[in-house]
Amino acid sequence: MAIGLTHYLVVSAILFSLGVFAIVTRKNAILVLMGLELILNSANLNFIAFAKFGGLNIEGHIAVMFIIVLAAAEVAVALAIVLNIYQNYHHIDVDEINSLKE
Amino acid sequence: MTQETLLLLSAVNLLLPLLGFVAIIFNQKRLGRNAGYFGTSLLGVNLITSIIVAATKLTQFDQAGMLQMKFDWFSLGNHSVTIGLGLDNLAAVMLIVVNLISFLVHLFSLEYMRDDKRFPRFYAYLGIFTFSMIGIVIANNFLNMYIFWELVGLSSYLLIGFWYEKDSAANAGKKAFITNRIGDFGFFAGIMILFYTYGSFMFDDIFALIGDGHLPFDNGTMLTVAGILLFMGAIGKSAQFPLHVWLPDAMEGPTPVSALIHAATMVAAGVYLTARIFPMLTADALLFVAYIGAITAFIAATIAITQNDFKKVLAYSTVSQLGYMIMAIGVGSFTYGFFHLVAHAWFKACLFLGSGSVIHAMHHSMDKAHNHSMDPQDIRNMGGLRKRMPWTYYTFLFSTIAISGVPFTSGFLSKDGILAGTLAFGSLTGHWFITFAGYSAAAMTAFYMFRLLISAFHGRPKTEIAANTHENNKFITIPLVVLSVITFFGFYSLNPFDGGTGWFYNKLKAPATVVPAQYQWSFLVPYEKLNADLHSDNCMNCSPAEAKENPHSAGMENPHSEGMGEVHAEGMENPHAEGMGEVHAEGMENPHADIHAAEANHAHGVHAGSHHAMHRFEEATHEAHVPAMIISLIIAASGIFVAFTFYQFKVFNPDTIVGIIKPFYLLSYNKWYFDEIYDASIIWFTLAFSKLLAWFDLKIVDGTVNLVGWVVNGIGHIVGIFDNVVVDGLVNLSASTIGFFGIVLRKFQTGRVQAYLVMTIIGLMLLIYFVV
Numbered sequence: 001m002a003i004g005l006t007h008y009l010v011v012s013a014i015l016f017s018l019g020v021f022a023i024v025t026r027k028n029a030i031l032v033l034m035g036l037e038l039i040l041n042s043a044n045l046n047f048i049a050f051a052k053f054g055g056l057n058i059e060g061h062i063a064v065m066f067i068i069v070l071a072a073a074e075v076a077v078a079l080a081i082v083l084n085i086y087q088n089y090h091h092i093d094v095d096e097i098n099s100l101k102e
Numbered sequence: 103m104t105q106e107t108l109l110l111l112s113a114v115n116l117l118l119p120l121l122g123f124v125a126i127i128f129n130q131k132r133l134g135r136n137a138g139y140f141g142t143s144l145l146g147v148n149l150i151t152s153i154i155v156a157a158t159k160l161t162q163f164d165q166a167g168m169l170q171m172k173f174d175w176f177s178l179g180n181h182s183v184t185i186g187l188g189l190d191n192l193a194a195v196m197l198i199v200v201n202l203i204s205f206l207v208h209l210f211s212l213e214y215m216r217d218d219k220r221f222p223r224f225y226a227y228l229g230i231f232t233f234s235m236i237g238i239v240i241a242n243n244f245l246n247m248y249i250f251w252e253l254v255g256l257s258s259y260l261l262i263g264f265w266y267e268k269d270s271a272a273n274a275g276k277k278a279f280i281t282n283r284i285g286d287f288g289f290f291a292g293i294m295i296l297f298y299t300y301g302s303f304m305f306d307d308i309f310a311l312i313g314d315g316h317l318p319f320d321n322g323t324m325l326t327v328a329g330i331l332l333f334m335g336a337i338g339k340s341a342q343f344p345l346h347v348w349l350p351d352a353m354e355g356p357t358p359v360s361a362l363i364h365a366a367t368m369v370a371a372g373v374y375l376t377a378r379i380f381p382m383l384t385a386d387a388l389l390f391v392a393y394i395g396a397i398t399a400f401i402a403a404t405i406a407i408t409q410n411d412f413k414k415v416l417a418y419s420t421v422s423q424l425g426y427m428i429m430a431i432g433v434g435s436f437t438y439g440f441f442h443l444v445a446h447a448w449f450k451a452c453l454f455l456g457s458g459s460v461i462h463a464m465h466h467s468m469d470k471a472h473n474h475s476m477d478p479q480d481i482r483n484m485g486g487l488r489k490r491m492p493w494t495y496y497t498f499l500f501s502t503i504a505i506s507g508v509p510f511t512s513g514f515l516s517k518d519g520i521l522a523g524t525l526a527f528g529s530l531t532g533h534w535f536i537t538f539a540g541y542s543a544a545a546m547t548a549f550y551m552f553r554l555l556i557s558a559f560h561g562r563p564k565t566e567i568a569a570n571t572h573e574n575n576k577f578i579t580i581p582l583v584v585l586s587v588i589t590f591f592g593f594y595s596l597n598p599f600d601g602g603t604g605w606f607y608n609k610l611k612a613p614a615t616v617v618p619a620q621y622q623w624s625f626l627v628p629y630e631k632l633n634a635d636l637h638s639d640n641c642m643n644c645s646p647a648e649a650k651e652n653p654h655s656a657g658m659e660n661p662h663s664e665g666m667g668e669v670h671a672e673g674m675e676n677p678h679a680e681g682m683g684e685v686h687a688e689g690m691e692n693p694h695a696d697i698h699a700a701e702a703n704h705a706h707g708v709h710a711g712s713h714h715a716m717h718r719f720e721e722a723t724h725e726a727h728v729p730a731m732i733i734s735l736i737i738a739a740s741g742i743f744v745a746f747t748f749y750q751f752k753v754f755n756p757d758t759i760v761g762i763i764k765p766f767y768l769l770s771y772n773k774w775y776f777d778e779i780y781d782a783s784i785i786w787f788t789l790a791f792s793k794l795l796a797w798f799d800l801k802i803v804d805g806t807v808n809l810v811g812w813v814v815n816g817i818g819h820i821v822g823i824f825d826n827v828v829v830d831g832l833v834n835l836s837a838s839t840i841g842f843f844g845i846v847l848r849k850f851q852t853g854r855v856q857a858y859l860v861m862t863i864i865g866l867m868l869l870i871y872f873v874v
Contacts, residue, residue, distance in 0.1 A: 020863060024856050032856070098853030 008049035015042035029082045029092040033075065040071045103158050105169045111155045112189050113171075115197065116236045118148050119204075123229035130222040137222035138215075141229055142208040145201065148232070152201040156194035160609050164191060168306065170242050181301055188242025188305070191609050192440065196239045196374060199447045200367050204232045206581035207362040210455050213577035214358055214462055224264065224356070231257035231363060238371050243303035244293045244332075247375070251289070251335065254368045255282050261363060262355040274351040281348040285338015289375075292331030295324065309381050313616035322384065322621040329387030332379050333394075340372025340424045343398040347776050349421055353413040357458030360413060365420045365454045366447040373427040373443050380436055381613045384621040389533070392432025396524075396539035398425030401774055403546035407553070408771040412457050412479045415554050418773075419505070420450055422543055426520060433536060434626050434719045435523025436612030438516055441601060445512035445589065449501035452585035456498040459578050460484070460558065463491060463571040471567060478567075481554060486563035491573045495559050497582035502555045504589040506548035507738045512589050515601035517544060519723070522730035526722035530625050541737055548741025556749040599731065602724070614717075625718035 015038055022035025044064045051060025086092050122144040126137045133140065163169060172186035208228060215224050234257055237250030263275030293303070299318040300308050318324040336342065341349035352364045363369070376391060383391065399422050406418035423446050430439030457479075464478035476483055488495045504513035521540050528537035563569035573579070595604020619627045747753040760767045769775070850861065 020859075024860055094855055097855075 288334025336372030395429025438519030
């Protein structure tokens with residue numbers, strides 16, 4: 001059985017779901033960030049799949065490049081935030097961090 | 103002296119007393135007793151100028167009618183209100199009366215009021231009274247007259263209540279003022295009817311327009327009504343029935359004031375007013391005037407008989423004599439009515455000043471005896487004053503003789519003329535009550551005046567106080583002597599038995615009536631006018647043939663024509679009265695007729711000046727003269743005789759007589775219960791009405807206000823509830839709704855990033871589900 005677009009999209013959907021699951025359920029901020037990376041990568045996979053089978057061609061590749069760069073930058077910023085949170089709260093449990101409410 | 107100078111002098115006459123008033127009232131402390139000398143000398147100057155004015159008017163300008171000065175006072179729309187001064191023979195004589203009596207009263211008060219603490223104020227008030235009285239006299243229009251009319255009312259009020267510490271004096275002042283107000287209301291209404299109709303206040307304008315046939319509301323009855331309303335002023339001011347009750351109470355004022363205001367001058371203003379409006383009074387109005395006068399004369403005379411207060415007797419006598427004058431004018435005896443005013447002014451002022459002299463002497467005697475409980479005015483405490491006070495006694499005696507109508511006095515001349523007038527009136531119209539009232543009042547006057555004289559002056563002193571009185575000084579006796587001297591007949595007529603031949607009668611002939619013939623007694627319409635009316639179409643309801651048969655038929659439209667017809671028939675038997683129209687035309691049958699014709703011609707010749715013309719009444723008065731004189735002499739003599747038998751010789755005891763006629767005695771002694779009747783009727787009604795109004799105010803008006811308040815309050819409550827429940831409810835509802843949503847929505851605001859994310863994803867999934 002040849003591997004087609006559907007397989008890619010299913011893998012990508014699984015990845016996305018895992019990412020969302022990680023973000024929603026994990027209490028550790030680092031793990032949440034990792035879930036985020038999973039979602040971004042599921043998106044990358046979609047772009048690549050559409051570049052190969054869907055006629056998105058080179059634009060798909062370029063978008064992936066951008067997303068990778070963006071993700072790197074995002075992780076850098078997010079880790080900085082997590083470090084700051086840790087300095088203030090002495091933990092990185094996102095359930096306990098609800099000062100947005102105030 | 104020109105007319106202008108004459109009017110200027112009378113204006114000076116008017117203003118000098120005002121000057122005296124202003125000068126004294128603002129300098130009371132500084133002037134002190136000098137206020138009296140100042141006021142008296144001002145009045146002395148005034149008296150001299152008034153004599154000059156009157157003498158000039160009565161000699162140089164006696165045919166000139168009314169000399170006038172008119173000024174525009176102010177304009178109202180198209181009407182300009184004109185005021186002015188007028189001087190005719192009537193005013194000229196009246197000017198002397200006012201000034202002479204005022205001067206003598208000023209002089210008298212120098213002694214009488216000597217110890218009064220408000221001495222200067224008394225002179226100030228006398229000044230403003232004299233000013234206002236002269237203002238009435240020389241007014242040539244109703245407006246001026248009304249203004250000064252109210253001013254004399256004010257000065258009367260001030261002077262009655264001069265000793266206002268006494269409650270009775272203060273109340274008497276109020277009573278006089280309020281009673282006068284009733285009359286003045288009518289006077290004002292009458293003036294307004296005339297002003298509305300004729301647009302003028304001037305006597306001459308109004309009379310001329312009435313003479314041309316203009317009537318108020320084109321209605322003869324309205325002319326009668328206007329006349330009666332104007333006369334109401336006189337009813338109030340001259341204390342006529344039914345408003346006479348104030349005058350006896352007014353005797354609470356100082357006695358010189360009683361002499362000046364409430365006997366001689368102010369109360370005569372009503373008679374003066376009636377004389378002024380005489381030409382415009384219709385037959386009905388004249389009849390009303392005559393009846394009011396007759397009733398007043400009769401009632402007041404009956405009351406005077408039983409009074410024991412010296413001044414009360416004189417007061418009722420004044421009311422009675424004023425009724426006489428009014429009655430005289432009402433029956434058409436204009437000249438004699440006015441003559442009686444003048445004559446009465448002298449002797450009544452003398453009587454009052456005499457009573458003042460007696461009271462003053464009694465007071466002094468009481469002070470010496472340290473007796474302050476006795477009534478110095480009660481004649482039962484006097485007696486025997488003749489020897490103690492000869493000057494007062496003799497002057498009082500002369501005046502009493504004059505007022506009783508004994509020959510050789512002015513009172514005889516005027517009273518005789520009036521009685522002849524009432525006799526003629528009775529025979530011409532059939533109203534014999536007036537004649538009866540005139541004669542019975544004359545008899546009673548003679549009786550009660552001599553009763554007063556005998557009780558006070560004759561016999562033995564009834565008290566120690568009376569026995570120790572002394573004659574007063576010259577300030578008091580000089581006025582008495584002057585006033586009693588001018589009651590002598592020679593000042594008015596050289597014939598002591600006929601006032602009609604004297605200068606007074608000739609200078610003050612009755613002005614011709616201006617009322618259209620169908621509204622006037624035919625006997626008061628001048629012959630020339632009557633004849634003219636007969637030949638024209640003025641006699642609407644009768645054919646010319648009838649008119650010739652009965653020369654008096656112009657009176658047929660008159661409501662009284664029935665009585666007149668009969669009387670006329672009776673009159674035909676009288677040789678003098680036979681067919682006056684024919685006599686006048688032929689002028690030969692009757693010995694009087696040529697004289698009358700000559701007089702009529704004479705009157706016609708000077709018609710423009712004197713406004714006098716012969717009419718039937720004058721002849722009837724002439725005819726009635728001798729019988730009237732005889733009856734009045736008998737009546738006066740019997741009145742005096744009865745008084746002497748009762749009180750001097752004590753042939754009968756008055757008390758037994760009183761026992762026999764107890765009800766009449768009580769009726770008279772209690773003044774016919776007028777005060778009680780008024781208390782029980784008008785005053786009770788007024789009080790009840792005001793109580794009703796107070797109740798109405800308290801219950802209905804206040805009730806309504808309270809009800810409105812209550813309703814508004816209720817509405818307020820409802821609005822409050824609506825506001826609280828509905829409006830606030832809505833506001834609260836929206837607030838709580840928002841609050842509720844807030845409570846709900848804040849549940850989503852957990853602050854947890856993951857929860858947000860879940861919601862985002864759910865939202866996204868819902869979007870995709872519904873949109874895609």
